[in-house]
Amino acid sequence: MVGPASPTGRPPTLGVFCGSRPGSDDAVHGLAAGGRAVGVIPVGLFSREVPHEDLTERIEVADMHERKRTMYARSDAFCALPGGYGTLEEVFEAATWTQLGLHGRPKPVGLLDGAPGTGTSGAPGFWSGLEAFLDRAVADGFVKPENRSIVRRVGTVAEAVALAAPVD
Secondary structure (H helix, E strand, C coil): CCCCCCCCCCCCCCCEEECCCCCCCHHHHHHHCCEEEEEEEEHHCCCCCCCCCCCCCCEEECCCCHHHHHHHCCCCCCEECCCCCEEEEEEEEHHHHHHHHCCCCCCEEEEEEECCCEEEECCCCCCCHHHHHHHHHHHHHCCCHHHHHHEECCCCCCCCHHHHCCCC
């Protein structure tokens, strides 16, 4: 999770999915520029996932369920870096919680593609297939049009951070 500096009071906090993956350093550091980087990782994953060394705070939790509860409670929005099944599961659970009103207020999910000049490494256009799937789900009536914007592709770290800006 990262929180950019904010001159308007409480710094907004952006929960980042797949931030422990090797190669995500640029994105995590870019997202945390001027703010804090807080890692939330289940202790059982230390043997498979590598926690970042340069975190402002590392929160060790018992399991993935506690990780998500902690991130949901502390985040104003979410950002997914390119990832696999676990990242997709977290993206859709966060989106579902917003759709159902379980967060207490809308908490959007940004899908940050990796591309030169975006502040992240990775595969440019990584999320374009998921974006097309979501558009198709709306067209076929499985997702309400007003809920489509819960999950959106963002092209830069600045756009991802802007998702977490407090809503007055």
